[in-house]
Amino acid sequence: MIITLKKNNPAQVEPLITWLESLGISPHFIVGKQQTVIGLIGDTGVVNIDLIKSFDIVQDVRRIKEPYKKVNRKFQNDDTVIDINGNKIGGGNFQIIAGPCSVESWEQIYSVAQSVKTSGATILRGGAFKPRTSPYSFQGMQAEGIELLLEAKKLTGLPIVSELMNISHLPLFEEIDVIQVGARNMQNFELLKELGMLKKPILLKRGLANTVEELLLSAEYIMAGGNENVILCERGIRTFETATRNTLDISAIPVLHQKTHLPVIVDPSHAAGISYLVKPLALASVVAGADGLIIEVHNDPSHALCDGAQSLTPYEFSDLARVVREVLPFAPPSYTYCSTPNKVICPA
Structure with missing residues (x-):
């Protein structure tokens, strides 16, 4: 349920x-550019609208008929902008995250970090703990990988x-700037609840067999715990196609922008599986209309211990970053949920 307020003295709000x-209702204030609203969290069935x-x-x-509340664009009209050490994502701000699927050595991670930064990446990705389909595959350098990152x-x-x-493993991530929740853990609700107690940005990947609504409900778990720094990531879903x-x-990108105020980035590397x-x-x-990209880059993809087939070389990443900069001026800068009967999307 959403209450839209008139422009009155804040003291008049207290009785309400x-x-x-x-x-037993928790009111959540959202001060927008045009109006102030109160989002109600809890069992709103006990609330009398006429009263x-x-x-x-x-x-x-x-x-609000949707099961997700805090994530809902009806709940908050303005785009959420998440600041990662001065690098903003959302609300017209675009960032490229790049780096190897997994950290393999100091020489590898430092070489890739230097090259992607030179080409325009503003955030470094790297896996220290790797979820693998086979128990015999490389599982990551773990704590040592975090130290190298x-x-x-x-x-x-x-x-x-x-x-x-x-x-x-959370204590090891104390100095990591953004915690990624992988596709396999998108519905690990106990993990999401714990992350909801943090203030650190969370990059939440869509599960390979999950709907948009299920992704938003997973984000709701994090936000319901108090952490509103959530970035959604579309990384491809499993279909009958094998190519x-x-x-x-x-x-999913415009659909998510229509349904939520959270930033939406895309992982084309995992979606494609082919460089x-x-x-x-x-x-x-x-x-x-994506708010960012997360790209896998490896200095020697043919010898990568994880996902080499989908990794770009530093040179290929540089070319990608260049053409992305050329396209960006023509992309939608941000989205605003318009208060019109047909609920259309309006570029800000």
Whole structure:
């Protein structure tokens, strides 16, 4: 449920808030550019809409039919902008995250970090803990990999994105700037609840067999815990097609922007599974309105211990970053949920 307020003295709001809290409802204030609204979290079935409307400060009351609330664009009209060490994502701000699938050595991670930074990446990705389909595949350098990532951060200044697989590993991620929740853990609700207690940005990847609504409900788990720094990532879904590793759901980008205020980035590397497809999929994502890209880059893909087939060389990444910069001026800068009967998307 959403309450839209008139422009009144804040003191006039207190009786309304006190009454709502007495019903076990948690009010959440959103101050937008055009208006101030109160989003109600909890069992709003006990709330009498006509009684709310009787308060002088109330302009309008609406129920939200979707099961996700804090994530909902109806709940917050303005795009959420997430700041990662000065690099903003969302609301017209675009960033490229790049780096190897997994950290393999100091020489590898430092070489890739230097090259992607030179080409325009502003955030370094690297896996220390790697979820693999086979138990015999390389599982990552783990704690040592985290140490190497932090050393690369110290020398290059690039903030770090790395995947957390188990909440017991959380102490190792204290200095990691963005915690990634991989596709396999998108519905690990106990993990999501724990991450909701942090203030650190969370990059939440869509599961390979999950709907858009399920992705948003997973984000809701994090936000319900108090952490509103969530970045959504479309990384391809499993379909009947076998020509690519997954099928990149380009339509999910505008759909997500219509449904949520959270930033949406795209991982074309995991969607394609083949390096030559990464560039066209990345460009399609930018034009569709993505707020960023996460690209796998390796200094020697043919000898990579993980996902070499989908990794770009530093030279190929440089070319991708160049054409992305050329396309960006023509991409939608941000989205605003318009308060019109047909609920259309309006570029800001």
